[in-house]
Amino acid sequence: MSLLRFLLCLFIFIGALAATGELALSILLMLRFPPLLLAVVLACWILSRLLRLLPPGQGNPN
Structure with missing residues (x-):
């Protein structure tokens, strides 16, 4: 179990790096x-405009 935890932490570290x-x-x-x-x-501006147009139930956190 300790080896699996070490490998998981290693992969997380490599991914973050x-x-x-x-x-x-x-x-x-x-x-x-x-x-x-x-x-x-x-692209970020267009995405924010599109997210503002979506109804609240379809992925818009507001």
């Missing part, structure tokens, strides 16, 4: 290429 690296790389790319930053901001 990979996610952090991916996030840092994404931020670096967005700062390097401003059109990519504009595309991400526009």
